[in-house]
Amino acid sequence: MALDRRVGFFEGLKYKGGGPMLAWILHRISGLGMIVFISLHVVASFFTQEMGSDWAISINIVYESVIFQLFIVFSVLYHGINGIRIIILDLWPRMLRYQKEMTWLQWLVVIPIYGLTIYIMIQRMITGE
Amino acid sequence: MKVKLKIFRYDPENDKKPHYDKFVVEAEPTDRILDLLEWIKDYQDGTISYRRSCAHGVCGSDAMRINGVNRLACKVLVKDVGTKVTVQPILGLPIEKDLIVDMEPFFDSYKSVMPYFVGGEENPQKEQLQSPEDRERFDDTTKCILCAACTTSCPSFWANGEYVGPAAMVNAHRFIFDSRDQAAAERLKVLNDQYGVYRCHTIFNCTDACPREIQVTQAIGDLKKAIATSRLD
Numbered sequence: 001m002a003l004d005r006r007v008g009f010f011e012g013l014k015y016k017g018g019g020p021m022l023a024w025i026l027h028r029i030s031g032l033g034m035i036v037f038i039s040l041h042v043v044a045s046f047f048t049q050e051m052g053s054d055w056a057i058s059i060n061i062v063y064e065s066v067i068f069q070l071f072i073v074f075s076v077l078y079h080g081i082n083g084i085r086i087i088i089l090d091l092w093p094r095m096l097r098y099q100k101e102m103t104w105l106q107w108l109v110v111i112p113i114y115g116l117t118i119y120i121m122i123q124r125m126i127t128g129e
Numbered sequence: 130m131k132v133k134l135k136i137f138r139y140d141p142e143n144d145k146k147p148h149y150d151k152f153v154v155e156a157e158p159t160d161r162i163l164d165l166l167e168w169i170k171d172y173q174d175g176t177i178s179y180r181r182s183c184a185h186g187v188c189g190s191d192a193m194r195i196n197g198v199n200r201l202a203c204k205v206l207v208k209d210v211g212t213k214v215t216v217q218p219i220l221g222l223p224i225e226k227d228l229i230v231d232m233e234p235f236f237d238s239y240k241s242v243m244p245y246f247v248g249g250e251e252n253p254q255k256e257q258l259q260s261p262e263d264r265e266r267f268d269d270t271t272k273c274i275l276c277a278a279c280t281t282s283c284p285s286f287w288a289n290g291e292y293v294g295p296a297a298m299v300n301a302h303r304f305i306f307d308s309r310d311q312a313a314a315e316r317l318k319v320l321n322d323q324y325g326v327y328r329c330h331t332i333f334n335c336t337d338a339c340p341r342e343i344q345v346t347q348a349i350g351d352l353k354k355a356i357a358t359s360r361l362d
Contacts, residue, residue, distance in 0.1 A: 001141050015284075017198070020333035021284075
């Protein structure tokens with residue numbers, strides 16, 4: 001009997017698709033990250049109104065933590081810029097020939113903006129502004 | 130040089146689960162991975178199973194995952210992959226034995242897009258001429274050898290086997306953009322479906338995997354645009 005065609009999650013991740021596949025995976029992860037952030041925000045607001053502030057504070061601690069904020073800033077930035085790349089490729093299929101160059105260009109935009117954001121965040125943390 | 134090969138094995142008559150066997154083969158840097166498989170089959174383990182036919186990158190029989198990425202074993206040289214090589218079957222199709230997969234679902238998708246010329250007249254009395262520019266429009270997609278390397282590298286296909294897949298779309302492109310063909314609308318109708326072009330998320334694994342260097346994602350992009358605009362220009 002032939003083995004089932006199903007491809008496991010981790011088996012799929014092991015496929016060495018390179019930069020473009022990484023972009024596709026990061027687009028999903030960053031999308032999920034934003035959903036988690038907005039959901040936590042909504043739940044925290046709900047708890048503040050309905051159950052007092054203690055519940056809300058405990059949730060706020062999660063999404064206001066430095067690590068979560070670094071993650072969410074990356075998610076918003078990456079998801080947005082990668083989305084623009086995909087829209088350009090969808091609207092002008094001839095550009096698909098230059099998809100590798102566009103992926104590099106995308107990183108050239110993401111990395112400086114993200115670096116600058118991290119710099120400002122850390123600076124404000126240190127100075128306590 | 131000695132090359133260590135780790136090969137996926139599954140014998141439906143004897144194995145409950147797949148496993149890997151290891152082999153060491155003496156090879157030249159310019160040997161192909163197919164040469165190593167042939168050596169193993171001839172001199173070390175005759176039970177190892179894989180497809181091969183022309184061995185020159187034309188028939189498309191020997192698509193497999195070589196070090197984690199879809200390639201034709203007859204086109205990959207040892208010097209390109211190093212001395213540690215892992216060989217696995219392509220993903221997303223039922224595994225019959227070792228590196229052999231059941232290609233029927235792949236060909237069913239291929240057949241669904243009417244991969245043949247549909248002319249206008251029933252009994253044409255002369256050739257249907259075409260300008261070099263019109264021929265150029267679909268030149269890239271005429272090169273497909275149906276090896277399935279593109280379709281089985283696609284995560285959308287892994288997730289849902291009903292997705293028509295890159296190879297079928299490449300072959301649809303070949304006829305849809307042929308100025309002499311009369312069945313573009315029917316093919317586009319097949320592709321304008323939940324299992325059609327919109328399952329392509331521009332991951333580009335297909336373009337990278339294609340041994341004929343067809344711009345697969347661009348062909349799918351052309352089809353998306355044709356469906357969205359109802360125009361073939």
